[in-house]
Every structure is written in C-alpha cells, then in structure tokens.
Amino acid sequence: MVNEEIRKGPWTEQEDVQLVFYVKLFGDRRWDFIAKVSGLKRTGKSCRLRWVNYLHPGLKHGKMTPHEERLVIELQSxxxxxxxxxxxxxxxxxxxxxxxxxxxxxxKQAQDRKRTLSPSPSTSNSSSFESNNPPVDSMPFMETQERSFYDTGGLEMLAPRGKNTKQEDQKEMEKGYSLDDIWKEISICEEGCNLSSQTMTSPIWNHFPDMLSMMEQEESTIFVPNMTDQFFAGYEQFKSSTLTAGL
DNA sequence: AACCTATCCAACCGCCTTGAT
DNA sequence: CATCAAGGCGGTTGGATAGGT
Incomplete structure (x- = not known):
C-alpha cells in the first residue's frame, strides 16, 4: 500500500462537510472506501469515529440530563x-x-462517597439507585433493538428505522455554525444534485443503479463524483448567507 | 494579571470480532 | 478450515478551557 501521509488530529470544518457528504452518499459501512473516495487523508477508522462520535445527525450534544445520568449509573453498575x-x-x-x-x-462521585461513607465491602456502589428506580429495561424510551442508533443505513440497511432524536437538533442552533448547519448544507447540495432527501435510508444506489457495479470494477481507479465542486459551492454559499444573516 | 489545577472531550491506539475469500 | 482485512469497542492521551488562588 502506498502510505501517503495520513492526517491525524482535529478535524477541520471542511473535512467534516466532506465526510458527511460521502457518508450520505455511500452509507456508513464501508469506511475504508469512504476514506479513499472522499480524498480525506484519514483512515477509515478515523472517519468512522468522527461520524459516530460527532457528525451523526441524531447525536445530542451538551449536558447529560439527570435522567440520563441516572441511567448511566444504573447501567454501568x-x-x-x-x-x-x-x-x-x-x-x-x-x-x-x-x-x-x-x-x-x-x-469522582464514587470516590467521594467512598470517602464519606464508611466502606462496606458487601454493598455495590449502585444499590441506592436500584432500589429507588424502576428497572432499566422497563424505561419508556428504551431502544429494544440492539442495533446502535447511529447506524444510518449503508448498503446493508434494508428497513428504514424511526428516527427519534431529530428534535434535539434545535439545541445545535445555539452553538453557531455546527452540525445542523452542515446538514442543511447537505440538503442544499441535494437539491442542486437532484439527490433525494431520503438518501440516508434509501442509499444512493436507488438513484444511480449502475454505480455499484461500476465501483466494484473500479475500486482501484476511484470514482469520485464531480458533484463535490457543486457541493462545496453550495456549502460556501450557505455559509456566507448564514453568517451575514447573523447566525 | 499570572499561574496552577481540574475538568471536558475529541481523537488515537490496540485488541477482539466478524465476514469474506 | 485458515487467513486476512475491516469494523467495533474499550482504554488512554493530550489539548483546550474554566475555575480557583
């Protein structure tokens, strides 16, 4: 393998936009492939991590709610x-x-508690939670499937799943130019590129049925859709318009 | 104002699992 | 069945920033 310099460290805004675009295009499964075709000098692993931990549209950012805190404690125990x-x-x-x-x-809390309470080796650190709260599995908003919520539907994603985290996006607006804006840009691009707005659950192959076989043949001669230029044009346009609008 | 410490969180690393060949 | 590559996961690190002295 030709080991061209692999970028490490913090992701730039443009890298994020690029990654989101290609994940939307190809789904979130073939990370090495996405890393290649996107032109990002990142590993597939790195791309996946960035997507899963930061760019995924369903992500909440911000403080944990008390309910979530309680869940974390209970589930961890x-x-x-x-x-x-x-x-x-x-x-x-x-x-x-x-x-x-x-x-x-x-x-830290556990340590504090340990210090203040006299240590009793037989009791678990979560007993109080378990006695005061209903069992986790009976929580109303629990996901029942074991699939991770951040699967967005790559090629293998057959059935569309309900997205229940969309309402969280509002919070992102407070943070200036952020994920939400990136997703808006994607929409803009899609309009420009005649892509369906449901690309995430209905992969690009529906729109370009030939593309898959094309790629199978040409994974070495990487196919890079020239719509990226158009995409970035839209991106820049959107960015400047939102900035001048005082966002 | 300057320095120190604690906290937060994005990102990397290495190991394990899984699926393809 | 064996091998290999890619993905997934948990642990760890390091930079940025907030808060305290």
Missing part, C-alpha cells in the same frame, strides 16, 4: 464498562461521550 451497550440505551449519546462522562463525573 449493571453491565460494567460496556459503553457501546449502554449507549444503545441512551439515544443520541455515544459510547465515547458516556465513557468520558463516567470517568469525569461518576468516578
């Missing part, structure tokens, strides 16, 4: 550090986020 599993029970939260939260908040 129940399952241990199975962060991805715990994350599936908190729609809009990622394993990374929960993991970070646990580390900073809960361990």
């Amino acid at each position: 129940k399952w241990g550090n199975r962060w991805s599993r715990i994350a599936r029970k908190l729609p809009g939260r990622t394993d990374n986020e929960i993991k970070n939260y646990w580390r900073t908040h809960m361990r």
Whole structure:
C-alpha cells in the first residue's frame, strides 16, 4: 500500500462537510472506501469515529440530563464498562461521550462517597439507585433493538428505522455554525444534485443503479463524483448567507 | 494579571470480532 | 478450515478551557 501521509488530529470544518457528504452518499459501512473516495487523508477508522462520535445527525450534544445520568449509573453498575451497550440505551449519546462522562463525573462521585461513607465491602456502589428506580429495561424510551442508533443505513440497511432524536437538533442552533448547519448544507447540495432527501435510508444506489457495479470494477481507479465542486459551492454559499444573516 | 489545577472531550491506539475469500 | 482485512469497542492521551488562588 502506498502510505501517503495520513492526517491525524482535529478535524477541520471542511473535512467534516466532506465526510458527511460521502457518508450520505455511500452509507456508513464501508469506511475504508469512504476514506479513499472522499480524498480525506484519514483512515477509515478515523472517519468512522468522527461520524459516530460527532457528525451523526441524531447525536445530542451538551449536558447529560439527570435522567440520563441516572441511567448511566444504573447501567454501568449493571453491565460494567460496556459503553457501546449502554449507549444503545441512551439515544443520541455515544459510547465515547458516556465513557468520558463516567470517568469525569461518576468516578469522582464514587470516590467521594467512598470517602464519606464508611466502606462496606458487601454493598455495590449502585444499590441506592436500584432500589429507588424502576428497572432499566422497563424505561419508556428504551431502544429494544440492539442495533446502535447511529447506524444510518449503508448498503446493508434494508428497513428504514424511526428516527427519534431529530428534535434535539434545535439545541445545535445555539452553538453557531455546527452540525445542523452542515446538514442543511447537505440538503442544499441535494437539491442542486437532484439527490433525494431520503438518501440516508434509501442509499444512493436507488438513484444511480449502475454505480455499484461500476465501483466494484473500479475500486482501484476511484470514482469520485464531480458533484463535490457543486457541493462545496453550495456549502460556501450557505455559509456566507448564514453568517451575514447573523447566525 | 499570572499561574496552577481540574475538568471536558475529541481523537488515537490496540485488541477482539466478524465476514469474506 | 485458515487467513486476512475491516469494523467495533474499550482504554488512554493530550489539548483546550474554566475555575480557583
């Protein structure tokens, strides 16, 4: 393999936009492929991580609600550090986020509690929660499927799943130019590119049935849709318009 | 105002699992 | 069945920032 310089470190806004575009185009499964065709000098792994932890449209950003905090505590005591599993029970939260939260908040609290209470080795650190709260599995908003919420429907995603986190996007507006804006840009691009707005659940192959076989043949001679230029034109246009509008 | 410490969180690393060949 | 590549996951790190002295 030709090991061209692989970019590391923080993602730029343009990289984000690029990644979102290509994930929307190809689904969120073939990360190595996306890394290649997008022209991002990132590994597939890195792309996936960025998508899953930051760019996914269903993500909540911001403080955990008390309810979520309680869940994290309860589930952690129940399952241990199975962060991805715990994350599936908190729609809009990622394993990374929960993991970070646990580390900073809960361990400290646990330590404090240990210090203040006399240590009693037979009691678990979560007994109070378990006695005061209903079992996690009976929580009303629980996801029942074990599929992670941030699956967006790559080629393998056959049935559309209900998105229940859309309402969270409003919060993003407070943060200036952010994920939500990126998603708007995608929509703009789609209009310009005649892509359906449901590309995420109905992959690009519906619109370009020949593309898949084309790609199978030409994975080495990477197919890069020239709509990227158009996309970035729309992106720049949108960005300047939102900035002048005082967003 | 300057420095120090604590906290937050994005990103990377390495191991394990899974699926394709 | 064995091998390999890619994806998934948990642990860890390091930079940015907020808060305290």
